[in-house]
Amino acid sequence: MARSPLSCQVLFRAKSNHPISPWFPSMKAAQRIKLFETIFALDGGCCVYCGVETHHLAKGLSRSPALATLDHVVPRSVGGPLTPANLVLACQACNNRRGVMDAEEFRALRKRELPS
Template sequence: MAVAPVIAGATIRLARGSTRRLQHNEEHPRLMKAAQRIKLFEDVYARDGGCCVYCGIPARRPGHGVKRGPDLATLDHVHPRSLGGPLTRDNLVLACSACNNERGTMAVETFRASKTSKPTA
């Protein structure tokens, strides 16, 4: 996997009066994490065509005024995080919020089977 590029020109807001200055190559853990997560989200969103891989509905991107809802785009861990699944592109799929919640830690195959055997309401 390619290393996420450092976002050029990113501004880091520090509290007024703070004397702490970030050096060019100093990693700001929280910022880097957020940037990487956004990159990861964009990668997975594009790869999976913006649709939930389980039910196929177009998943809405979270954004201004779009914070919750069953069709909100989320990243679902194929191998559940709680079972040691890594937060990597290969272990993530685009899932709508409803499917993500519904699946929980169910195996992907089991969940997919349950989605296809049961007509959605």
């Protein structure tokens, strides 16, 4: 069962060169990895928007639509905080497609588009 895009309540901060480093510049690699793993586990490894089973970054999979990414519920570009409470697991396809669209609006759109 996927959690709501608004439900994670853990807090972290730090620095490093991990693949998600541009979005978490103040986090250390170990803390970023722990944060990613925490969100991945909370969401059961599935995209909160379309439900597809995602996978971790691996050699040769950097462009996979099912690549697990962290999505900011309230986009950073509109003032969303850099906290786990504002992060959910999304497949790369949904994360890229959503852009700055409202999370609940996007989730409703995806439900209408996906076959039952």
